[in-house]
Amino acid sequence: MVCPHCTRDARFVERRAKWCQSLLGTIRFDALLLSLPRLPPGHVPWDETLGLGMATLTPAASEVTSIAGVQTSFAQSAEVTLQKLCGLGLSESTVERVTEAAGARLAQLQSQKATFGERMPWAWQRDARGKSCAYVGLDATGVRQQGQHASKAEGRMAYVATLYNRAASTTADGPSRTKCGF
Amino acid sequence: MARLEFNQVDLNEDERQIYERLGPLFEQERLRMARALASGPLFGKKEFELRDRVHDLGARALEVAADERQKKGGIRRS
Numbered sequence: 001m002v003c004p005h006c007t008r009d010a011r012f013v014e015r016r017a018k019w020c021q022s023l024l025g026t027i028r029f030d031a032l033l034l035s036l037p038r039l040p041p042g043h044v045p046w047d048e049t050l051g052l053g054m055a056t057l058t059p060a061a062s063e064v065t066s067i068a069g070v071q072t073s074f075a076q077s078a079e080v081t082l083q084k085l086c087g088l089g090l091s092e093s094t095v096e097r098v099t100e101a102a103g104a105r106l107a108q109l110q111s112q113k114a115t116f117g118e119r120m121p122w123a124w125q126r127d128a129r130g131k132s133c134a135y136v137g138l139d140a141t142g143v144r145q146q147g148q149h150a151s152k153a154e155g156r157m158a159y160v161a162t163l164y165n166r167a168a169s170t171t172a173d174g175p176s177r178t179k180c181g182f
Numbered sequence: 183m184a185r186l187e188f189n190q191v192d193l194n195e196d197e198r199q200i201y202e203r204l205g206p207l208f209e210q211e212r213l214r215m216a217r218a219l220a221s222g223p224l225f226g227k228k229e230f231e232l233r234d235r236v237h238d239l240g241a242r243a244l245e246v247a248a249d250e251r252q253k254k255g256g257i258r259r260s
Contacts, residue, residue, distance in 0.1 A: 023232075051226065
């Protein structure tokens with residue numbers, strides 16, 4: 001048969017029930033298990049068509065899990081937050097794995113200098129000389145760290161920065177001119 | 183999760199009132215969901231949309247139930 005995802009020749013292995021945790025609860029679907037040359041046995045093309053890959057959580061379930069995972073401890077997120085807010089019953093280790101994977105993806109995107117959100121021009125405030133002027137706010141906070149096997153580790157500083165435009169009235173000719181305050 | 187099969191004849195008068203009022207709401211939502219789910223990626227953004235629709239349906243169901251109770255004098259202002 002032909003793999004419906006990659007359209008290569010494949011050998012049918014079996015039809016297997018798969019369970020997946022979605023944002024709306026656990027869902028079950030039948031997946032075709034195929035064997036393709038040069039791929040590990042047990043290729044499930046339907047997973048890729050659905051956008052699930054090897055994951056047992058759907059993209060939306062992963063998203064809310066990562067959001068909860070960074071708010072509080074993984075245990076608290078699994079046992080209270082996700083359960084109460086979304087009805088998602090996940091283990092602490094799943095929340096940890098999903099949150100850390102999201103963090104790793106974010107770190108990779110940041111290292112590639114990816115832009116998040118839509119690109120949009122800003123109507124920058126102008127100073128007394130008519131030059132556009134942006135403000136940068138920077139703050140650092142100490143975050144205690146834990147090493148391997150709960151060992152002692154050096155603390156790290158987390159930096160948070162904001163780039164902002166000072167509020168001013170904007171006219172049809174553009175933003176009004178004000179003096180910069182430093 | 184085990185699903186209990188109910189039959190209309192099992193409903194008492196109060197339950198039947200709500201059941202009948204919920205019918206058109208559920209039918210409208212059924213149409214919207216069928217349209218939304220028939221095309222495009224199934225997971226991700228669509229899950230959030232579907233969750234919002236289901237929550238909205240739940241909110242409408244609560245409205246109907248509250249209205250029915252108010253008609254019967256079940257909810258009184260203190």
